Amino acid sequence: MRHFFHDERGSIVPMYALTLGVIAILMASILDHGLRYLEDRKMQALADLIALMAVRDQDYSTEFARQVIADQGLNAARYQPILTTGRYTPDPDLAPQDRFHPATSRINAVRVDLHARLINEDGETRISRLLAEAAAARRDTASFAIGSRLARVEGGVTGDLLAALIGYDGRIDAMDYEALADVRIDSLSFLNLVAAETRLRALTYEQLLATDIPPGAVLSAIRQLSGDDGPSILDRLAGRALQNLPPIRLGDLFSAEAITRMPYLEGPLGTEMSALDLIEATAYAANSEHQLALDLDAGLAALSLAIGERPQSPPMGAASYPGAVAETRQLHLLTQTRLGLADVDVRLEAAQANAELTRLSCRSNGRIDARFDVETRPARLVVESRTSRRPLLSVDLGSGRRQHVRMNQTHIANGTPATASSGVGVNASPLGLSLRSDGLLGGLVEQFTSLTEELGLHLAEADLFLRGASCGHPFLIE
Numbered sequence: 001m002r003h004f005f006h007d008e009r010g011s012i013v014p015m016y017a018l019t020l021g022v023i024a025i026l027m028a029s030i031l032d033h034g035l036r037y038l039e040d041r042k043m044q045a046l047a048d049l050i051a052l053m054a055v056r057d058q059d060y061s062t063e064f065a066r067q068v069i070a071d072q073g074l075n076a077a078r079y080q081p082i083l084t085t086g087r088y089t090p091d092p093d094l095a096p097q098d099r100f101h102p103a104t105s106r107i108n109a110v111r112v113d114l115h116a117r118l119i120n121e122d123g124e125t126r127i128s129r130l131l132a133e134a135a136a137a138r139r140d141t142a143s144f145a146i147g148s149r150l151a152r153v154e155g156g157v158t159g160d161l162l163a164a165l166i167g168y169d170g171r172i173d174a175m176d177y178e179a180l181a182d183v184r185i186d187s188l189s190f191l192n193l194v195a196a197e198t199r200l201r202a203l204t205y206e207q208l209l210a211t212d213i214p215p216g217a218v219l220s221a222i223r224q225l226s227g228d229d230g231p232s233i234l235d236r237l238a239g240r241a242l243q244n245l246p247p248i249r250l251g252d253l254f255s256a257e258a259i260t261r262m263p264y265l266e267g268p269l270g271t272e273m274s275a276l277d278l279i280e281a282t283a284y285a286a287n288s289e290h291q292l293a294l295d296l297d298a299g300l301a302a303l304s305l306a307i308g309e310r311p312q313s314p315p316m317g318a319a320s321y322p323g324a325v326a327e328t329r330q331l332h333l334l335t336q337t338r339l340g341l342a343d344v345d346v347r348l349e350a351a352q353a354n355a356e357l358t359r360l361s362c363r364s365n366g367r368i369d370a371r372f373d374v375e376t377r378p379a380r381l382v383v384e385s386r387t388s389r390r391p392l393l394s395v396d397l398g399s400g401r402r403q404h405v406r407m408n409q410t411h412i413a414n415g416t417p418a419t420a421s422s423g424v425g426v427n428a429s430p431l432g433l434s435l436r437s438d439g440l441l442g443g444l445v446e447q448f449t450s451l452t453e454e455l456g457l458h459l460a461e462a463d464l465f466l467r468g469a470s471c472g473h474p475f476l477i478e
Helices: 002-006 013-057 062-071 158-166 174-182 187-198 205-209 215-229 232-237 275-286 409-414 437-455
Strands: 079-088 100-102 109-119 125-137 141-148 184-186 272-274 291-294 303-307 316-320 325-327 331-339 342-350 353-362 368-376 379-385 391-397 402-408 418-421 427-430 461-470
Touching: 013 062, 013 079, 013 109, 013 125, 062 079, 079 125, 100 109, 141 272, 141 275, 141 325, 141 353, 141 368, 158 275, 174 232, 174 272, 174 275, 184 187, 184 215, 184 275, 187 205, 187 215, 187 272, 187 316, 215 232, 215 275, 272 275, 275 316, 316 325, 316 461, 353 461, 368 418, 368 461, 402 409, 402 418, 402 461, 409 461
Parallel strands: none
Antiparallel strands: 079 100, 079 109, 109 125, 141 316, 141 461, 184 272, 272 461, 291 303, 303 331, 325 353, 331 342, 342 379, 353 368, 368 402, 379 391, 391 427, 418 461
C-alpha cells in the first residue's frame, strides 16, 4: 500500500472506472426521470380523454370512466377516477381557475381526478396518490321560442290580429300565416344584416343587442334572408307593415347568450328562428302599452287588444345555454256585450307564460334531447257593469303549475311545437251580482266560448318551439 501511494506511474483505468460510474448513475437518473415523465404524460392524456369523453357523451359515472380506461388496453382496476360535475363560464373577465364551479344541475363541464388504486393483502382497495387531473367542457346551445296560443291558424282571426299588430291594412290568411312560420332565419345572419341595413356600429353582439332599430328593418332583413324562395306575403308586407311603429331594442326580440361576448363577425351560427316568431316579437315590442281595435264579424261585439308590460325575458332564445328563459307577452282582450238585461264589459287578462331551458343533451349519435320547465300563469276573466263600472264577476283560469316538457330533433325538423298547459282551474268570485249567477255564467260561458273560438285563443296554454340546437365539441379547460 505504501508503494501504491508513492507510485507516480500514470494509469487512466481508475479514471475511466470512476467516470463510467458517474455516467451510469446520470444515465439511470435521466432514464428514470424520462420514464416517469412519459408515465405522467400517459396518465395526463388518460385523464384528458376521460374528461373529453364524459363531456361528449354526458355520462359522468365512474363506470363510464373505467370503461374508457379499459378501452385503452389498461387494467381499470388499478385506477380510481373521481368525476366532479359543474358549470363552466367562458367569461374572459374571470380568472381561468374561477370559470369552473361544481354543480349538479345545468351541467356543461366535468373535472377528473385520476388516482392510483391499491389492493391490500386483505383484499381491500384504497385510493393512492393522484396521478393526473383534467377538466373539460362543451358549449351546447339551443334556439327556442314560446308563444301564446294566438298562433293557432285553424280558422279564427289570428291573421287579422297579426295584421293589426304590424299595422298592415291587407289580409293575412291561414296560408300566409303558415308560410311565415315555415321560413327559417339564421339568428347570427339576421343580426349581421340588420346591423348593415341600419349602419350600426358595434364591437360585440352584446353592444348590438343593446341598440334600437326601426321595426321595418326586421322585415327587410327577413325578406333578404329568405331569398327568391320566400313566400309572397313578405313582398306584400314590404313597405306596408311595421313602418309607423316606434323603435325597438334588438335585445327585446331575443337573447343570444352564447355570442354576446363574441366580436362582431360574419358567419352563420347554426340556430334558426321562424320569420313569424321575429315578426310577432317585433310587433309586441313596438306595441307595448298600446291598444288596438279589431273588427270581428257581426256575431261578436267590437274587440280591443292591449299589449301589457314587457316581460323580463324576450320571447325567443337564440344560441342560449341551459338556464335561459323565454316569456310571452301579456295580452288584454276587451269586448262589450249584453248579458240578459245588463250591458257589460268582458275583459280577458291572458297572463304571461315562460319557458326555461333546464337541460340540453347532445348524444354522440346526433340525437338531441332538450328539457324545459314551462309555466302558464293563470288568466283572469273580469265582468264589469258598463253603467256603474263596478266589477260583477272575477274568474281565475289556470292553476299556474310548472310543466316539464321534452323536445328532440323531430320537433326541429318538423317545426311542430310542444303545447304546455298548467291546467284550467275555474275560481269564480261574485262581486255584488245583480243578476242570477247561473244565468250570468251561462251567458258568459257562451259568449266567452264564441270569442275564444273566433280568436283561436287557448287559456292557460302556450306553444313551445325548438327552432334549432348546436352541439359544441368538447374542449379542455384546465
